[in-house]
Amino acid sequence: MKKQRRKHTAAFKARVALEAIKGLKTMSEIAAEFEIHPVMVSNWKKEMLEHLPELFESKNTRKEKDTEKDKEQLHSKVGQLTMEVDFLEKKCRQLGIPVKGRNS
Structure with a gap:
């Protein structure tokens, strides 16, 4: 039987990405804490950093x-x-x- 894929909310992704941006923990530690793959942490961090300038756009x-x-x-x-x-x-x-x- 296949394991059903988890769908993460935008708020969850933002919380994980923010933890990664802070840099207080390694990607592996963050991934273990939130029970996700470390690649997802780095992808979400990268995506958040790319979209931050839009937040401050006039x-x-x-x-x-x-x-x-x-x-x-x-x-x-x-x-x-x-x-x-x-x-x-x-x-x-x-x-x-x-x-x-x-x-x-």
Whole structure:
């Protein structure tokens, strides 16, 4: 019978990575304490160190990125809706249905 894989929460990974960053214990000691493989400890430590600068990134920079993303989504939606309106107006003209609200 296979042993089921353990799934670790983000909080658990952060706690282990923080212990590793502190450097008070060796990777093997930390791994034994938390009952995980030493490679996982070093991987989580490396991942945490890579993502720490993002934590201190200014809020304005994050907002600007979000705003740009929202703008792109809105522009694509406007384009899609414009094409749909043009298509429907064309079909209305072909069928002889009067179109209200836009001058064409």
